[in-house]
Amino acid sequence: MTASATSAKPREVRDSVVIRFAGDSGDGIQLTGSQFSAASALAGNDTATFPDFPAEIRAPTGTLAGVSGFQLHFASRDILTPGDRADVLVVMNPAALAANLKWLKPNGILIANADSFQAKNLKMAGYGESPLEDGSLADYQLFQIDLSRLTNDALQGFGLSAKEVERCKNYFALGLVFWLFARNGEMVEDEIRRKFASKPVMMEANLKVFHAGWDYGENTELFALSYSVPAARDIAPGTYRSIAGNEATALGLVAAAHKAGLDLFYGSYPITPASDILHTFAGLKEYGVRTFQAEDEIAAICAAIGAAYGNQLAVTGTSGPGIALKSEAMGLAVMTELPLVIVNVQRGGPSTGLPTKTEQADLLQVLYGRNGESPMPVLAARSAGDAFDTAFEAARVAIKYRVPVVLLTDGAIANGAEPWRIPDVDSLPTIEPNLLDDAAKLDGGPLLPYLRDVETLARPWIKLGTPGLEHRIGGIEKWDKTGHISYDPQNHHNMVKLRQAKVDAIAAEIPPMHLEGAPEGDVLVLTWGSPYGAALTAVRELQAQGRAVTHANLRWLNPLPLDLGALLLKFRTVLVPEINNGQLVKVLRAAYALDIQQYNRISGQPLSVVELRDAILNVLPH
Amino acid sequence: MTASATSAKPREVRDSVVIRFAGDSGDGIQLTGSQFSAASALAGNDTATFPDFPAEIRAPTGTLAGVSGFQLHFASRDILTPGDRADVLVVMNPAALAANLKWLKPNGILIANADSFQAKNLKMAGYGESPLEDGSLADYQLFQIDLSRLTNDALQGFGLSAKEVERCKNYFALGLVFWLFARNGEMVEDEIRRKFASKPVMMEANLKVFHAGWDYGENTELFALSYSVPAARDIAPGTYRSIAGNEATALGLVAAAHKAGLDLFYGSYPITPASDILHTFAGLKEYGVRTFQAEDEIAAICAAIGAAYGNQLAVTGTSGPGIALKSEAMGLAVMTELPLVIVNVQRGGPSTGLPTKTEQADLLQVLYGRNGESPMPVLAARSAGDAFDTAFEAARVAIKYRVPVVLLTDGAIANGAEPWRIPDVDSLPTIEPNLLDDAAKLDGGPLLPYLRDVETLARPWIKLGTPGLEHRIGGIEKWDKTGHISYDPQNHHNMVKLRQAKVDAIAAEIPPMHLEGAPEGDVLVLTWGSPYGAALTAVRELQAQGRAVTHANLRWLNPLPLDLGALLLKFRTVLVPEINNGQLVKVLRAAYALDIQQYNRISGQPLSVVELRDAILNVLPH
Amino acid sequence: MTLATDIALKPKDFATDQDVRWCPGCGDYAILAAVQRALAKQGIPPHQIATIAGIGCSSRFPYYMATYGFHTIHGRAPAVATGLKVARPDLQVWVATGDGDSLSIGGNHFIHLLRRNVDLKVLLFNNRIYGLTKGQYSPTSELGKKTKSSPQGSVDNPFLPMSLAVGAEGSFLARSIDVDAKTLADVLAAAGAHHGTALVEILQNCNIFNDGAWDHLSSKEFRADQTILLEHGKPMIFGANRDKGIRLNGLRPEVVKIGENGVTEADLWVHDAHDEDPTRAFLLSRMEYPLFPVPVGILRSVQRPVYDALVNAQVDEQKATRKANLQGLLNGRSTWVVG
Amino acid sequence: MTLATDIALKPKDFATDQDVRWCPGCGDYAILAAVQRALAKQGIPPHQIATIAGIGCSSRFPYYMATYGFHTIHGRAPAVATGLKVARPDLQVWVATGDGDSLSIGGNHFIHLLRRNVDLKVLLFNNRIYGLTKGQYSPTSELGKKTKSSPQGSVDNPFLPMSLAVGAEGSFLARSIDVDAKTLADVLAAAGAHHGTALVEILQNCNIFNDGAWDHLSSKEFRADQTILLEHGKPMIFGANRDKGIRLNGLRPEVVKIGENGVTEADLWVHDAHDEDPTRAFLLSRMEYPLFPVPVGILRSVQRPVYDALVNAQVDEQKATRKANLQGLLNGRSTWVVG
Numbered sequence A, B: 001m002t003a004s005a006t007s008a009k010p011r012e013v014r015d016s017v018v019i020r021f022a023g024d025s026g027d028g029i030q031l032t033g034s035q036f037s038a039a040s041a042l043a044g045n046d047t048a049t050f051p052d053f054p055a056e057i058r059a060p061t062g063t064l065a066g067v068s069g070f071q072l073h074f075a076s077r078d079i080l081t082p083g084d085r086a087d088v089l090v091v092m093n094p095a096a097l098a099a100n101l102k103w104l105k106p107n108g109i110l111i112a113n114a115d116s117f118q119a120k121n122l123k124m125a126g127y128g129e130s131p132l133e134d135g136s137l138a139d140y141q142l143f144q145i146d147l148s149r150l151t152n153d154a155l156q157g158f159g160l161s162a163k164e165v166e167r168c169k170n171y172f173a174l175g176l177v178f179w180l181f182a183r184n185g186e187m188v189e190d191e192i193r194r195k196f197a198s199k200p201v202m203m204e205a206n207l208k209v210f211h212a213g214w215d216y217g218e219n220t221e222l223f224a225l226s227y228s229v230p231a232a233r234d235i236a237p238g239t240y241r242s243i244a245g246n247e248a249t250a251l252g253l254v255a256a257a258h259k260a261g262l263d264l265f266y267g268s269y270p271i272t273p274a275s276d277i278l279h280t281f282a283g284l285k286e287y288g289v290r291t292f293q294a295e296d297e298i299a300a301i302c303a304a305i306g307a308a309y310g311n312q313l314a315v316t317g318t319s320g321p322g323i324a325l326k327s328e329a330m331g332l333a334v335m336t337e338l339p340l341v342i343v344n345v346q347r348g349g350p351s352t353g354l355p356t357k358t359e360q361a362d363l364l365q366v367l368y369g370r371n372g373e374s375p376m377p378v379l380a381a382r383s384a385g386d387a388f389d390t391a392f393e394a395a396r397v398a399i400k401y402r403v404p405v406v407l408l409t410d411g412a413i414a415n416g417a418e419p420w421r422i423p424d425v426d427s428l429p430t431i432e433p434n435l436l437d438d439a440a441k442l443d444g445g446p447l448l449p450y451l452r453d454v455e456t457l458a459r460p461w462i463k464l465g466t467p468g469l470e471h472r473i474g475g476i477e478k479w480d481k482t483g484h485i486s487y488d489p490q491n492h493h494n495m496v497k498l499r500q501a502k503v504d505a506i507a508a509e510i511p512p513m514h515l516e517g518a519p520e521g522d523v524l525v526l527t528w529g530s531p532y533g534a535a536l537t538a539v540r541e542l543q544a545q546g547r548a549v550t551h552a553n554l555r556w557l558n559p560l561p562l563d564l565g566a567l568l569l570k571f572r573t574v575l576v577p578e579i580n581n582g583q584l585v586k587v588l589r590a591a592y593a594l595d596i597q598q599y600n601r602i603s604g605q606p607l608s609v610v611e612l613r614d615a616i617l618n619v620l621p622h
Numbered sequence C, D: 001m002t003l004a005t006d007i008a009l010k011p012k013d014f015a016t017d018q019d020v021r022w023c024p025g026c027g028d029y030a031i032l033a034a035v036q037r038a039l040a041k042q043g044i045p046p047h048q049i050a051t052i053a054g055i056g057c058s059s060r061f062p063y064y065m066a067t068y069g070f071h072t073i074h075g076r077a078p079a080v081a082t083g084l085k086v087a088r089p090d091l092q093v094w095v096a097t098g099d100g101d102s103l104s105i106g107g108n109h110f111i112h113l114l115r116r117n118v119d120l121k122v123l124l125f126n127n128r129i130y131g132l133t134k135g136q137y138s139p140t141s142e143l144g145k146k147t148k149s150s151p152q153g154s155v156d157n158p159f160l161p162m163s164l165a166v167g168a169e170g171s172f173l174a175r176s177i178d179v180d181a182k183t184l185a186d187v188l189a190a191a192g193a194h195h196g197t198a199l200v201e202i203l204q205n206c207n208i209f210n211d212g213a214w215d216h217l218s219s220k221e222f223r224a225d226q227t228i229l230l231e232h233g234k235p236m237i238f239g240a241n242r243d244k245g246i247r248l249n250g251l252r253p254e255v256v257k258i259g260e261n262g263v264t265e266a267d268l269w270v271h272d273a274h275d276e277d278p279t280r281a282f283l284l285s286r287m288e289y290p291l292f293p294v295p296v297g298i299l300r301s302v303q304r305p306v307y308d309a310l311v312n313a314q315v316d317e318q319k320a321t322r323k324a325n326l327q328g329l330l331n332g333r334s335t336w337v338v339g
């Protein structure tokens, strides 16, 4: 019997549930969370996740610093955020409780690994008396479960060491919540079988413990009822999978390379939270992907520039401190007008800042962080799945216009997974790299490496190795058309204007702003990047209450959409929520000389639906 | 007899003269120009200079690429720019003529080294026939002088090689123009004696040639009259010298270190046009200045940060590409709140750009070019002499608030010299470094490295090596007060706001805007940096014509002066001229959501009075 | 220079109250303890010492040292420390860095530090992996290493840190192993006493991402046979039974058995750490597992001019010979008076 | 790989129409001519070659070469060239760089290039000065050198570029002098033929800011006595009368006079450029004026795995063994269907 058997206990139907798992970094919390998330998605729920890593690799067991969290929102409707606060909190030790209780809703279900609430652990978590016993948890539905003992009981006779037994206990917890929410356990069982293929005893042990957890829920009288969250109905039809932002970014770029008929070059230096892009690409060599783990971020982008000159789809990726290092070379890419995608997975700053936390505070850096007038297109993904499309678009534009393009994501998007409707490869647009690959195309005229396409202002991307197309480029100002070095005053002025015009010209192909709500009204909530989900959810709630609130999201930060200026004028108030100190607001005010309201919480955490609803209410006429 | 003897020829009095010397890089043009400039200043004129270097060290002799120019404006009144176009142009060869004729006013005096207008040189300059003979120079007062031959004649019997003779010819030209403008030659003679102290023959030869030039003017019938520019009267009384911006920057910082009782540390990597700051500091060891020629710009700033931690007045200087490289470490200085001055001598960009030309296009880079919310005070010097005061102010603020501060100058300021009223050292304000240098000052309380001064929000600058004050800092977010590592969400939010508040607080001590003109009117011309002089000159001209135009200059770019916003509202139009694509305009629009007019020429050259007058007329009501 | 005090210092005088946040079992713990012991023994009080680090697991070191400390940015500790030492030659300055921090992103500062011979003591925690970013190969990882970023095996030929350091003119080069407390204590003491850049490579176990990378050298079982402790002026002998040695055959070191084929101790290479010529150090830097026992102890220790001392000497000399006169400096060479 | 063509190429086939803008008399002119001759002789046509440079006087090189070319940013040419070579192994890629460009700001890329052994040919123009920025001391300037930035003399101990390169695992190391056309031609030809990173240090005169820096080696008068031309497999003989040689005394090279004290050619060190052990190359790298004649020619030339070839081999292998299926990749491991 698998753990998918139906429960005999009464089942309450819920529209949506937010569950948060928390424990020591060694407790397998991220794995537990992902598996529950995958099972929920398979069951047809819409899902959104938020992994909350500790900054340390492995802080000493039991400490607050070592607590790892994973929050999952699953629902029978279209949802956009991992949820503000949890309906269910599962804690593996006192530190996990101390660090996470603030996320649990009043009267929420609290499942605690009671075994671990002993003096030493309590002390490390900063507790005097055990909170399980001092009545301080009276506002919650507390379920105390001796996970370690129960796991141990289940594994009698397996001949496992205490340490090995301890490592299985997360499957007990997983089994229990699977029972609680009537999830089908087959997927977990398959995963256990795959993972422990070479260790049959551990495979059996984990299967046993997983079932034991399920059975415990079904059989003990502790739980009076279980819950079910039916499959979502308002989700667009299609084939779905779960995807995290970093993987989606990599796949979007591989898809673009494929559609352009180019190989892909990825130059990078590991950095949290961008490293998984490198890891993903490193496993895709059969798609013509070459990865270069450089000695630093400067070498990474410079190698990518070399590969771009060598006609590959060149990409470099990093996080904020790495962008700072790359900025000189980004200027070189601007001057040489080569296609290049620069991915910035933003994290908390300034300086080393909060490496494992999310933030949106690199917008001005990527727009302006270079010497001289050095304009560059900038796009931002709004969610994990959207990172695929945005990355594809960034590559398309880079190739079409021969420009370096910045793609912004952030820590929350990079690591948070969400269901993603898988695109049909054939339906993705073809990208025409349009290489100048034959001297005959010059029609006997001279080769002019900076001759511009009338429409795009792009210069030719010359196929290296072609006889007769030898040419030289570099970082010194160039003569228009010939590309030779030029110190001519008027030419420099013209080239500065041309480089700007080329980026500005892209605006012509940006689709009109997509609005959720009326095209005019009291408040326009304008987002970019990861606050998208929470903002749209808050707006929908208020719209349901009849308020004249509209939401729009910017994928394009530079150039700005042509219709944006007019749109802003249609609303009494424009509110821009950002996880920074108001960077897009600065850009918009500079662009339109308009007063714009801002909402900012810069705490390394995603913005919540509740705070955004309040922020909107604040600017709505009373 | 020195070359200062009075002329017997009639003398015409002029109010102001612009003279431009041009020749091959090997012709000693910069030296010739500086000496004429110094003599004019000594004669009581106000002066302003603009050296116009070639990009190559020594392009082949006679080529256009190798032309070096030096423009000097000297006048009997207060002047602010090196002049738009020249009254007198001295050219040493055809290439110099070809490259510089456009700068000569119609009917201007053109002195040409006729010897050099031979076939080979003409060809290299792109001439067919000799312009001296084909009538194309009819619009100018052309004086053809066989400089080489005359120099050779003067040196008969000295036993010099042809090459050595050739090297003396610039002194002939200098002697001639000294005669033409009745300058006292003693200074030049002293300089020749000093320079050639160890080569008596060359000393005598150069003295001889210098006199020969003077005599030539006096004796030949070529020149019917000479000119005189009387001493200026509207110049503030005081002791003056001539100073270039890079030297003034270095001296301002040394003075600040002296007034703070600190040694100075300068970490730098050579780069045009900032290298002279390093060269100046390297010669000032007796003032407690330590220079570190680093392996790159990153090491340069990092070493400066180390020195700041070690309680010296730490400075790092570079140009735009170097700032790009320093940006990660600039963030570290923001996070650790250490005093540091970062000098950026701006040059043409993007990328390598136009290394020897001037530009103002790094404003947004220094404001925003860092990951995360990373605010930093930014000041800009408006002229060479002003660089002293601005550098002093930058250091004072850095020390008082414990912040990294950016000082912006540019290529034109750095290399252009102007008369500078030498400040009295005693009258310079004292800077109180206020080191926390004794554990007793803690009054038994714990050491709190991030405890803030109530007024300045500055944290203590702890004297390293003090028993009991051991503490640790770093680039990860810190707990308020203790400075320990903190990943706490609310604390991060608070610290982001605190770092911003600390920079904003400086605005309280920025003096009110200084206006040249009425406090309200049709047009406010607002400048920052080197366009100051041309803009003010243009405004004064228009004011003299009764137009309601006012000028103001911003030394502070971040924070902006508190009274600026209100001031802008007092004028129908605000016009901001910049040698960039409108960067301050972006900042002002973002700050005040106001429409602002811009004038931009981005050609690597200073803005001219004429174009600014036209630009102002353009926005004035007709 | 810093001076030892009379008051006896204890290792705990160098420990802070911060929770140490390395993974349980990480080799860094042993190194921290060893450094604290060595500093206590050296006798310079905490306030006369500064600990500077880059970024990485190992670079958290300053937080646990009750000295002055600075956790800078990735790869830049040598540069920050150079500035500090030039400004404050009175402080003893230690640098903590990892193999990624010092040899990847920080490689340039690392080699320039060595050539300049700034008076810094550098602890290079070599775990052959990027620990903090969770397990990518580093510039010391072996060819073919499979990691997250090299699923088919790394194709980056590694550096031998000691060879690189010899090539960069290093004046003091030593090596130890995290678990070898005795050698570690000795090399740390010698590093502390060296005037100039003292580089100590510490083979460190990252039990999470590269567990056992040094087991062939560090485990009690193998240590005696697969490492060789260098002692200045002594013949190079190793082995559990101390019956093996290194003999120089022309330019080539070779492992010999003492007592076999007529080999005696007198035939062995006598270690000369103070040889001005770096060739011996270079040879030692290339003695690698499994062909040779890996040298631990002091490979090289020579005196040569020290950068920060030279900089400060020039300042002192100029101060002594050219009187500072700020007003005169501002006045410059020629002035004129208006009004 | 690139292939030589049948059509005879001439040096001028490698020259562009751009005005060459070095100072008259600069050593760079001779180097440019030598490279153009060498490429013509090598026979790979210009379109199969790319020339990549950093920033500096020497780094203007690409503008004068009728190949594909890229004048990048200061110090980064090795990185740009690495990316290009990995992407385009079919091109022969040359890097032009100065002593400041490669050893100061670009030091890290320089050493990582050498350890990876990317198939690039690197021309290091060593004039012991920063030319383009008008004369500050460089990482190869001698101690005590007075320049604009070191009026009391430099206190930075210089690198020996070849020692650094040996320490960084360089597989091909050669040296020549700008004015020594013959040796330059030979080492350029060998560099072109080497598979892996071929480093050629060229002692170059900057007649404006460091005139005569190499006169003691380059002038006809001294060259024979103060340099030694290395020839693989031949004894190391030098001197105007070819009567001097280098003998190895244990680890120490020494200058001997052939015919004196019973020294014969047979006693001399026989140069082995292909020795896998880098120790000989290290010894050569330390032979410095005035104690030794300075080696020119090929110090080291060994085969070892080449980075770009390995990267591309992994790609080819994966392509061969795991069929690319983009739709399958997008689908991932588990999917579900809605609607």
Ligand SMILES: Cc1ncc(C[n+]2csc(CCOP(=O)(O)OP(=O)(O)O)c2C)c(N)n1
Residues within 6 Å of the ligand: A269, A270, A271, A272, A297, A321, A322, A325, C055, C056, C057, C058, C059, C074, C097, C098, C099, C100, C101, C102, C125, C127, C129, C130, C131, C132, C133, C138
């Ligand atoms: C500019 C920058 N790039 C990348 C990183 C990410 N990063 C932090 S530590 C590290 C490498 C750590 O390896 P190592 O120096 O060997 O230290 P270990 O953790 O192994 O002790 C990297 C790549 C960073 N913090 N800053």
Ligand SMILES: Cc1ncc(C[n+]2csc(CCOP(=O)(O)OP(=O)(O)O)c2C)c(N)n1
Residues within 6 Å of the ligand: B269, B270, B271, B272, B297, B321, B322, B325, D055, D056, D057, D058, D059, D074, D097, D098, D099, D100, D101, D102, D125, D127, D129, D130, D131, D132, D133, D138
């Ligand atoms: C980021 C950056 N820093 C500094 C410079 C200034 N710069 C240009 S070339 C150069 C050094 C030139 O020396 P070298 O590499 O030896 O070349 P050479 O001119 O002597 O041939 C420097 C410091 C620059 N262009 N970019």
Ligand code: SF4
Residues within 6 Å of the ligand: A057, A058, C021, C022, C023, C025, C026, C027, C028, C057, C058, C127, C131, C132, C205, C206, C207, C208, C209
């Ligand atoms: S990841 Fe490795 S190096 Fe880092 S603390 Fe853990 S065990 Fe130590």
Ligand code: SF4
Residues within 6 Å of the ligand: B057, B058, D021, D022, D023, D025, D026, D027, D028, D057, D058, D127, D131, D132, D205, D206, D207, D208, D209
């Ligand atoms: S400055 Fe020196 S290196 Fe540069 S071109 Fe002139 S002579 Fe050559």
Ligand SMILES: [Mg+2]
Residues within 6 Å of the ligand: C056, C098, C099, C100, C125, C126, C127, C128, C129, C130, C131, C138
């Ligand atoms: Mg490591």
Ligand SMILES: [Mg+2]
Residues within 6 Å of the ligand: D056, D098, D099, D100, D125, D126, D127, D128, D129, D130, D131, D138
């Ligand atoms: Mg050089």
